[in-house]
Amino acid sequence: MNEATRVLLDESCIPRxxxxxxxxxxxxxxxxxxxxxxxxxxxxxxxPLFPMELIAQETGADRFVPIPAGVRDVYRLWRPTPLVRAxxxxxxxxxxxxxxxxxxxxxxxxxxxSNTAVPQAYYNAREGVRRLTTETGAGxxxxxxxxxxxxxxxxxxxxxxxxxxxxxxxxxxxxxxYGATVHASPSQMxxxxxxxxxxxxxxxxxxxxxxxxxxxxAGAAPDTRYALGSVLNHVLLHQxxxxxxxxxxxxxxxxxxxxxVGCTGGGSNFAGLTFPFLREKLAGRIDxxxxxxxxxxxxxxxxxxxxxxxxxTAGLTPLLKMHxxxxxxxxxxxxxxxxxxxxxxxxxxxLYELGMxxxxxxxxxxCFEAAVRFARAEGILPAPEPAHALAETVAEALRxxxxxxxKVLLTALCGHGHFDLNAYDRHLSGLLEDFxxxxxxxxxxxxxxxGAADPSGPSGP
Amino acid sequence: MNEATRVLLDESCIPRxxxxxxxxxxxxxxxxxxxxxxxxxxxxxxxPLFPMELIAQETGADRFVPIPAGVRDVYRLWRPTPLVRAxxxxxxxxxxxxxxxxxxxxxxxxxxxSNTAVPQAYYNAREGVRRLTTETGAGxxxxxxxxxxxxxxxxxxxxxxxxxxxxxxxxxxxxxxYGATVHASPSQMxxxxxxxxxxxxxxxxxxxxxxxxxxxxAGAAPDTRYALGSVLNHVLLHQxxxxxxxxxxxxxxxxxxxxxVGCTGGGSNFAGLTFPFLREKLAGRIDxxxxxxxxxxxxxxxxxxxxxxxxxTAGLTPLLKMHxxxxxxxxxxxxxxxxxxxxxxxxxxxLYELGMxxxxxxxxxxCFEAAVRFARAEGILPAPEPAHALAETVAEALRxxxxxxxKVLLTALCGHGHFDLNAYDRHLSGLLEDFxxxxxxxxxxxxxxxGAADPSGPSGP
Numbered sequence: 001m002n003e004a005t006r007v008l009l010d011e012s013c014i015p016r017x018x019x020x021x022x023x024x025x026x027x028x029x030x031x032x033x034x035x036x037x038x039x040x041x042x043x044x045x046x047x048p049l050f051p052m053e054l055i056a057q058e059t060g061a062d063r064f065v066p067i068p069a070g071v072r073d074v075y076r077l078w079r080p081t082p083l084v085r086a087x088x089x090x091x092x093x094x095x096x097x098x099x100x101x102x103x104x105x106x107x108x109x110x111x112x113x114s115n116t117a118v119p120q121a122y123y124n125a126r127e128g129v130r131r132l133t134t135e136t137g138a139g140x141x142x143x144x145x146x147x148x149x150x151x152x153x154x155x156x157x158x159x160x161x162x163x164x165x166x167x168x169x170x171x172x173x174x175x176x177x178y179g180a181t182v183h184a185s186p187s188q189m190x191x192x193x194x195x196x197x198x199x200x201x202x203x204x205x206x207x208x209x210x211x212x213x214x215x216x217x218a219g220a221a222p223d224t225r226y227a228l229g230s231v232l233n234h235v236l237l238h239q240x241x242x243x244x245x246x247x248x249x250x251x252x253x254x255x256x257x258x259x260x261v262g263c264t265g266g267g268s269n270f271a272g273l274t275f276p277f278l279r280e281k282l283a284g285r286i287d288x289x290x291x292x293x294x295x296x297x298x299x300x301x302x303x304x305x306x307x308x309x310x311x312x313t314a315g316l317t318p319l320l321k322m323h324x325x326x327x328x329x330x331x332x333x334x335x336x337x338x339x340x341x342x343x344x345x346x347x348x349x350x351l352y353e354l355g356m357x358x359x360x361x362x363x364x365x366x367c368f369e370a371a372v373r374f375a376r377a378e379g380i381l382p383a384p385e386p387a388h389a390l391a392e393t394v395a396e397a398l399r400x401x402x403x404x405x406x407k408v409l410l411t412a413l414c415g416h417g418h419f420d421l422n423a424y425d426r427h428l429s430g431l432l433e434d435f436x437x438x439x440x441x442x443x444x445x446x447x448x449x450x451g452a453a454d455p456s457g458p459s460g461p
Numbered sequence: 462m463n464e465a466t467r468v469l470l471d472e473s474c475i476p477r478x479x480x481x482x483x484x485x486x487x488x489x490x491x492x493x494x495x496x497x498x499x500x501x502x503x504x505x506x507x508x509p510l511f512p513m514e515l516i517a518q519e520t521g522a523d524r525f526v527p528i529p530a531g532v533r534d535v536y537r538l539w540r541p542t543p544l545v546r547a548x549x550x551x552x553x554x555x556x557x558x559x560x561x562x563x564x565x566x567x568x569x570x571x572x573x574x575s576n577t578a579v580p581q582a583y584y585n586a587r588e589g590v591r592r593l594t595t596e597t598g599a600g601x602x603x604x605x606x607x608x609x610x611x612x613x614x615x616x617x618x619x620x621x622x623x624x625x626x627x628x629x630x631x632x633x634x635x636x637x638x639y640g641a642t643v644h645a646s647p648s649q650m651x652x653x654x655x656x657x658x659x660x661x662x663x664x665x666x667x668x669x670x671x672x673x674x675x676x677x678x679a680g681a682a683p684d685t686r687y688a689l690g691s692v693l694n695h696v697l698l699h700q701x702x703x704x705x706x707x708x709x710x711x712x713x714x715x716x717x718x719x720x721x722v723g724c725t726g727g728g729s730n731f732a733g734l735t736f737p738f739l740r741e742k743l744a745g746r747i748d749x750x751x752x753x754x755x756x757x758x759x760x761x762x763x764x765x766x767x768x769x770x771x772x773x774t775a776g777l778t779p780l781l782k783m784h785x786x787x788x789x790x791x792x793x794x795x796x797x798x799x800x801x802x803x804x805x806x807x808x809x810x811x812l813y814e815l816g817m818x819x820x821x822x823x824x825x826x827x828c829f830e831a832a833v834r835f836a837r838a839e840g841i842l843p844a845p846e847p848a849h850a851l852a853e854t855v856a857e858a859l860r861x862x863x864x865x866x867x868k869v870l871l872t873a874l875c876g877h878g879h880f881d882l883n884a885y886d887r888h889l890s891g892l893l894e895d896f897x898x899x900x901x902x903x904x905x906x907x908x909x910x911x912g913a914a915d916p917s918g919p920s921g922p
Contacts, residue, residue: 005537008469076466077545077840084538088612106567108840110879150837151549170882177836177885375638376611379538379569418571418879421631424638 005087007249009080014072015244018237021275022347023063024282029233029350032318033308035450041318048219049226051127054120057234065237070126071119074151078107078114079241083249088377090397097400098255099393101413102246102273105380109174111415112269113144113229116238120227121148130223131155135185135210138164138337139171140383140415141229146180159185159193159213162205164337171419185210192216192314206330207341208313215316230266231311231320231345239272242412247276250410257288258407259396263388263414264292264301264359265338267345273412278356288410290357292348293388295367297435298331300324300344301352301359305446309343319450322349326445332435334364335423336384342445360392363434367391368427371417383415384423466548468710470541475533476705479698482736483808484524485743490694490811493779494769496911502779509680510687512588515581518695526698531587532580535612539568539575540702544710549838551858558861559716560854562874563707563734566841570635572876573730574605574690577699581688582609591684592616596646596671599625599798600632601844601876602690607641620646620654620674623666625798632880646671653677653775667791668802669774676777691727692772692781692806700733703873708737711871718749719868720857724849724875725753725762725820726799728806734873739817749871751818753809754849756828758896759792761785761805762813762820766907770804780911783810787906793896795825796884797845803906821853824895828852829888832878844876845884 022028031040043055050058057065067075086099104112124132132154136142142158149156158180160172165184172182185205186193192212196203203209211228218226228235250257260277262270270292280286294301300323309324311317323344325331331340344352351357364384371387373394374380382390393411400407417424426432483489492501504516511519518526528536547560565573585593593615597603603619610617619641621633626645633643646666647654653673657664664670672689679687689696711718721738723731731753741747755762761784770785772778784805786792792801805813812818825845832848834855835841843851854872861868878885887893 004472006472008471010469011465011467073466077549088538108842114840147840169886170879173882173886173889174842176889177833177842177882179837372638376640379575379608381569381635381638416879418631418877421634421638425630425634428634428637 002253004085004253006082006084007252008082009245009249011076011080013245013248014075014079015067015241017064017066019240019244019276019279020060020063020065020237021278022061022233024279025354027354029347030321032320032346035310035315035319045318049215051123051129051225053123053127054234057237058232068122071122074118075241080245081106083246085253086378089374092373092377093394093397093401095397095401096404096406097397098406098408099397100250100253100255100408100410102242103380103413104242105413105416108147109140109143110418111140111144111383112239112242112272113141114147115241115272116229116235116268117144117148118151119238121145121152121154124225125152125154129154129225131157131221132225132227133157133214133218134227134229135159135207135214137161137207137340139168139419140338142180142182143171143174143178144229145227146175146178149180150178156180157217158182159187159210161185161207161210162203163333167422168419185213187213189213190216206313208327211312212314212316215312230268231343233347235268236271236275236345236347239268240275242272243274243276246273246410247280255408256286257410259289259291260410261291261293261389261392261396262412263339263385264294264344264348265341265385267348269412269414271345271348274357291392292357292359293392294359294361295334295336295339295388296361296363297334297437298325298340299361299437300342302361303442304344305449306349306353307449309449311343320346322346323352324449325442326448328448329445332437334435335420336364336388338385339388362388362391365427365432365434368424368432370394372427380413381417382413383417384420386412386414463714465546465714467543467545468713469543470706470710472537472541474706474709475536475540476528476702478525478527480701480705480737480740481521481524481526481698482739483522483694485740486815488815490808491782493781493807496776496780506779510676512584512590512686514584514588515695518698519693529583532583535579536702541706542567544707546714547839550835553834553838554855554858554862556858556862557865557867558858559867559869560858561711561714561716561869561871563703564841564874565703566874566877569608570601570604571879572601572605572844573700573703573733574602575608576702576733577690577696577729578605578609579612580699582606582613582615585686586613586615590615590686592618592682593686593688594618594675594679595688595690596620596668596675598622598668598801600629600880601799603641603643604632604635604639605690606688607636607639610641611639617641618678619643620648620671622646622668622671622798623664624794628883629880646674648674650674651677667774669788672773673775673777676773691729692804694808696729697732697736697806697808700729701736703733704735704737707734707871708741716869717747718871720750720752721871722752722754722850722853722857723873724800724846725755725805725809726802726846728809730873730875732806732809735818752853753818753820754853755820755822756795756797756800756849757822757824758795758898759786759801760822760898761803763822764903765805766910767810767814768910770910772804781807783807784813785910786903787909789909790906793898795896796881797825797849799846800849823849823852826888826893826895829885829893831855833888841874842878843874844878845881847873847875
């Protein structure tokens, strides 16, 4: 076992391929459906929104997808990211467990989102697109895409959920520093926005609404495409650089993981870390427990239905088979904005149904407690999203303390919390709310699922 | 020449010694004086404020000071820091110059300040101190010390300049996450604070006032010591890890620097980068131009007197021979809070008098313009302080473009600007003020120098 604290890799070790787990599955994931015909969507359906290369990646089955030199060249600004042994946290907990975290917060925009923002901007620019639209909740994705667009000379237009826009003005400022235009959503600029505002002029917005706005604008302009920061297969694909590097770094530490923990919102961070390890597990080379952590306020995996549903609120996207709380579900205002999404990546949902990983849900106060513990020991201030993964990592390490097992724990620290100090203030002052989510609220939301009034959800097309 | 973008070093390459430039000077720097006796202060004068080991370092003349294992162990959380070739900025500028930046913003508290906070907390803890007090302006130093105290189980109490406390509440939040107590300064807790508030109940505070408060509290409690984030010899000493690593990394790039640029407030970041290069220059192995950049609103090197003056406003510190605008001088509210100090490190001032480096002053609008240019090209959002160094680096690169000279430029990017987005907002909206500083205001401030009504200042003891 290596005595290092951090294993850094030279930039020559940036992965040369993204890993597509679809190639290794016993069963392919159910396809997205056209909401009108209920037939699988084809490339032509997606062409108004995405460049051809990303559509090919979305539906491709090749095990490895080469990372273009023009993408690796931008990755070099911050990749490979460090894998760190949390020795001080281990000591503070008095655990025999060995805790490792892969830190993505050193990227230009401060989270793992840059890993997919860069290739998305790259492929769009190469296919002659002039402008990208997107939505953002907490703002990590919007800043990542703004940065990526600046790299390839694209315009970037972001619809930011009104509640976050007001609470975290600095996230919008960062996007503007990178040259992007930012609108609070719902806005008067789109039909979807105007409809919501007509009903509720004070609407705080939601990710689903912001997606509707960005999709509407991209669909209407020939030189404009749309970019999504999570959920879709090509996004998860791009994030696998995290896990590929972590595999190599954990081996450099001389370790084999026993438990791998990540947080899930749309699922891209969790997939990015775990897919390469799942490949090794499917091949019988390692056998870690793999565990997703979601907020109790938005428990799509642990309490949602597995059903076809829209990715957005207005119903503009294809139908996706996924774990969902219903596209009308508006989660309580927890501080982990990146985890406030009614659905879950269809690919991850499929893997969950196949039993390839487990899931737990956490209250936000437990997450902030773990985050403060982590910051005091390790120095880095975690974003509220990975604080969920840290809470479970700490809980696992304390179980190891009881049992005496020196397990090897690996987690993804997918971003820093420099824009989340309001939330830390509330936690330290004892003002943080934990939201109870009654079963009836979920049941009510699930009755809104397309094609099913049954709370268990439609069973497929 | 290496084709890499970043040169990372393994943690085994963390320097084993700090470098004390005093050992290599043709003339020793003038000593600090006791304000009552005007005799050089001795260890006993400093003992109420600092632990013995730091006092020894403050006055020591050994060329190299070993870095204790207990300090290197914490350094491993973020050191060595990367040296990055700013290829994208070079391309954006169209310059033949090759631009390198040493990035310290990846430290736990987001700036180079952690490099000295950690050893200061370490030595205090080892000598049985229970609590450290300090002042902070923009908040980088306060967060660094709060983090360092958490590492060694010390209490940390911070007086934060009222103007910054109100403008940047999140910096105080970060200190609290690390477990520190934070007061707005001037406060009612000290005689110095009460005197200021009696005269001006709405005082926005200043670094000089906050220092007075922290020094007063430390001096009165036997288990409490004071920690300073810049100016003093031992602080500059600790920062030399920056330059030692950069020397090795620039060699790995296969480069020799032609111009080295850093920003100066109290001087520790500039000294940290340049002292090891100055050692090599004194030895005749390299011959770079070395240039300090200060704000036009606080031009201690370019327009101050070289004179004995107090380090704080209330006159509690020893007299320091330094470039100063007078301890009563209150700089205009530029956003680079870390550069708003009336004086300059006595050691750096001495080197400046010896002609070992040159200095220029910049308006803040030019600095923010360079910072935005940098962020769009390189991704990292610079703090307003290193934005000063970037402005001069960009100017130098554009001169190279005109002359066609492929010079090698090296600069210190000493911190990120995640807590400075208000300032970026103002810049992007065209609301940023550039402050003119009339000669008369400096003259008036200099008449307040101890022992001299003459604006050129006292000539020494």
